[in-house]
Amino acid sequence: MKLSRHEVESIAHLARLEISADEIPAYVDNLSRIIDFVQQLERADTEGVTPMAHPLNMTQPLREDAVTEADQRELYQRNAGAVEAGLYLVPRVIE
């Protein structure tokens, strides 16, 4: 299946990835090949098979809803690009 340029641009937008115009043709080609390849799955007879939710069919454990972590905001914010007064900074979103 050949994806269109428009489809690839819209996937990139959904994934919030900036892809330059001259890179698009390579992604159209590569992603089309990958989608073509995984389409082999169509021939699998999966009628009545439950989709796998866990490789060993285990369920998730529950724990007490209690605070177990100490506040380490300052330590964690050292990795942020822009911080002020303990807050993460982003470009203005409200006019």
Added chain:
Amino acid sequence: MHGRTLAGIARALRAREFSSEELVSHLLARIERLDGELNSFVTVTGEAAVAAARAADRQLAGGSAPPLAGVPIAHKDIFCTAGVKTTCGSRMLDNFISPYDATVVERLRDAGVIMLGKTNMDEFAMGSSNETSYYGPVRNPWDLTRVPGGSSGGSAAAVAARLVPAATGTDTGGSIRQPAALAGITGIKPTYGRVSRYGMIAFASSLDQAGVLTQTAEDAALLLTAMSGHDPRDSTSVNAPVPDYAAGLGESLEGLKIGVVEEFMDQGLDADNAAAIEAALKVFEALGATVQRISLPNIGLSVPTYYVVAPAECSSNLSRFDGVRFGYRAKAPRDLEDLYKRSRGEGFGAEVKRRIMTGTYVLSAGYYDAYYLKAQRSRQLIAADFRRAFETVDVIVGPTSPTPAFELGAKVDDPVTMYLNDIYTIGVNLAGLPGLSAPCGFINGLPVGLQIVGRAFDEGRILNVAHRYQQETDWHARAPGGAFA
């Protein structure tokens, strides 16, 4: 000193044959001298390693030392290490200093292990040749024009070149076993849930599992015992006792039932590779095992199934990289969307972007049933095939990789060709089972791997099968010569 196994080093340190500081300094000098060409390390933590070695020497002298006191290893740069750069092979995390340790790192340190540094890897563990790393490709010490495999390529090359006796790795579709095979060493991927994934940067959370790359199965057993077990910080880590894997080594293989997958041996396996596998099966038969053909009728679906499930999970996991809280942040963003898009577009490499987009596509409205649910159904069929097979056999033995190490650049233009490297390993991840690769021969001077797969939580058995094989053969003891001798 550098040719010794991890078990040999642990014994020598206890016998005070040499000190941990002498060993660590020797290995750091080798890394300094030889790694320029190999590129197996992203970060070398020399000063901290020497300080830790001195502390271990004091413990060893005082008789209070933990089991692996003073033994140096390297960690794949996917494991968070407090205060040390943790890049995951990506520009996205080139500036990331982890504020905490992964459980694997913590447990190995508690067992006395010393970290020499962080090893190079395919970006976010997405690759089979270590060519997608932001820090450049790793070279195979057996032939510097060839790849070491991936994604744990730095760990594999460093162990093969005897820069470290062992290194950690992670395996989502073959990323420990395939590089172990291509570099002529031993590598084990445990059962899903055996080892905590806390602090291990996520790629595909239902498939990712941590393990080790070593010279021998015995070394793997020692490290796996130290790093396995329940961790409340990983909700998928299994709460089950961890056996002493090393104590279980040496048991007889008399009566062991080995299955050989006919779909692997009959379809397109290179004749020399098949001959190496057949020769290994003869060794097992001589040790009292029986060999029978088995069929995994749906195994042919595993690569396409994986390339739906893994990208879907990766597109979700990697959405955390937004340029705001950690990681690469684009300069002078126009607005919030521009910040997201350019931070991600500039911070991720081409293969990571391909996988995120593949995942986004298969999860998008209108395609979810046709791709994602279909793949999770066929994954169930693959896992059921393995379960049925393990009703009649104890282990499954076969090839790890379709070819020995290939040349740098040979497969970078076509992602699908690259993906087919993992044809023998991927099904094991989809079924959540433990798998190991051990060296079983050479083709034109390049190592070939033998894969041994076991039932869930049967790591002890596959380690013992590999260990008995290594007592009868010496493929695992061969090391690259030349500058690396």
